[in-house]
Structure formats: C-alpha cells, structure tokens
Amino acid sequence: MFQLGKTIVSEEIIEQDFVCNLSACKGACCIDGEAGAPVEDKETEILVDIYKDVKPFLRPEGIAVIEEHGAFVKGEDGEWETPLVNGSECAYVFFSDNGTAKCGIEEAYNAGEVAWKKPVSCHLYPVRVKEYTELVAVNYHKWEICDPACSLGESLKVPIYKFVKEALIRKFGEAWYLELEEVAKEHAKP
Template identity: 70%
Template sequence: MFQLGKTIVSEDIIEKEFVCNLSACKGACCIDGEAGAPLEESETLKLKEIYPIVKPYLRKEGIASIEQQGTHIKTENGELETPLIDGADCAYVIFDNKRTAMCAIEEAYNQGDIDWKKPISCHLYPVRVQNYTEFSAVNYHKWEICDDACALGKELQVPIYKFVKEALIRKFGKNWYIELEKVAATLKK
C-alpha cells in the first residue's frame, strides 16, 4: 500500500494484469452477483436526468425494474446501487447479438445521446474505491468470473492501472494518475 494525496492505493493495481475479455466472460460482472453497481450520490441525480434518453436502449425487463424500484436503490446498509432485474442482471444491462452483456448507458454515450459514460464503479472495474472520512482506499477486486481477463492482461502485459487509466483520471484527476505512474516506475525498478 502507498499513499497518493488523500488515497491509499493497493500495489495490486500496479503489479497485477487485467484486460476485459468479453468474448470469454460475456459481461458476467453485469449479470452475476447479489448487488447492483455501487453509485456515488451525484450519480443518482445523473441517472434520473438521463433515464428518459437511456430508456429506449433498455430491455423491457430493465424498464419495468427501474419504473418499479427507481433509477437507483438504497440498500439496508444505506449504500446506493443500480437496481437489479429479479435480483440478478443490472437493470441497465442490454445484450448484443452474441448475448454479451453491455451497458445501455454506455451505448447511449457511444451513440452521442448523453455525455456521461456510465457509473464510475463500472468504469473503474476491477478497481474498487472505498471512501473513509480522511481518505479513500483504492483496491483491486479479485473475482473468479474475471479469470479470463487476468489471463489476457498477463498475455498482453497490461497492468490494471493502465487498463483503467481513463476511469482513474475521471475519478482522481490527471495529476493523481501521473503520480501513480511515477510510483509504478519506481516499483518496477
């Protein structure tokens, strides 16, 4: 672990490799698990704002889930998340013609209909950020459904921090990322 500004960062994001392998996993992270994608407070407002634009991209099950539960939910622990369809798929999941899970929000972004790519927790994955009073912890989240992504990352020699560069800059800023690169260079020596 090392400190960058107000973050404590796990060395795993420098030392471990990762590149999403959608052809192997079919987007399992969006349809497996027991919870929706973690959301920041500001993102709940964004989801409400963009829902009318994203709605045409959604599956009917996703629309029904969102219209029943809302564009986001608050768990018993007070955590903010995307709603699920019948406790499984994220309500914002759509599928391509190969049955690979994709994000309707990201699809609307890719088509130029909105200017927000997707929740930061999704964009950062497999990096997870846990906020505390004085700092944020930046960690690698190991999940067996991503074993193919780890294998591809190792094959291509892409460390996690490079795979999620755009998302890390979006979350922490360009200067933070430059400092992360300096730490990575030092650790590789």
C-alpha cells in the same frame, strides 16, 4: 499499500495485469452478484436526468424495474446502487446478439444520446473505491469470473492501472494518475 494524497492504493493495482475479455466472460460482472453497481451521491441525479434518453437502449425487464423502484436504489449496505432484474442483472443491461451483457447507459453515450459514460464504479472495474472519513481506499477486486481478463492482461502485459487509466483520471484527476505512474515506475525497478 502506498499513499497518494488522500488515497491509499493497493500495490495490486500496479502489479496485477488485466484486460477485459468480453468474448470469454460475456459481461458476467454486470449480471452476477447480489448487488447493483455502486453509484456515487452525485451520480444519482444524473441517472434520473438521463433515464429518458437511455430508456430506448434498455430491455423491457430493466425498464420495468427502473420504473417501479427508481433509477437507483439503496443497497443492503446502505449505499446507492443500480437496481437489479431478477436479483442479479443490472437493470441497465441489454444483451447483444451473441449473448454478451452490455451497458445501456454506455450504449446511449456511444450513440451520442447522453454525455455521461456510466457510473464511475463500472468504469473503474476491477478497481473498487471505498471512501472513509479521512482517506479513500483504492483496491483491486479479484473475482473468478474475471480470470480470462487476468490471463489476457498478462499476455498483453497491461497492468490494471493502465487498463483503467481513463476511469482513474475521471475519478481522481490527471495529476493523481501521473503520481501513480511514477510510483509504478519506481516499484518496477529491480
């Protein structure tokens, strides 16, 4: 672990390689698990505001859950998260013709319908952020469904922090990311 400003960062972020391999995992991170994607307080309002523009990109099952429970829900841990269909699939997921889970919010963003890409927790994945009173923990979330992403990242020699560069800048700012790059360079020296 090392500290950058008010963040404590796991060395795995700079040591481990990772590149999403959707052809192998089919977007399993959006449909497996017991909880929705973490949503920050400020993102709850955004989800409500963009819902009407995102709705055409969603499945009927997702729409039904969102309209019954809301654009976001309080999880068992007391934190905000996206609602789930059937207790596992994110309500904002749709499936491509080949069965790959995709984000309806991101699809609406790519189509120019909304100006917000998706919850920052999704954009950061496999990085997970936990905010504490004084510090923010930045960790690598290892999940076996992402083993193909680890293999692809290793073959392409892309460390996690480079794979999620845009998301890290979105979350922490460009100056923070430049500091992270410097730490990674120093860490890589023999």
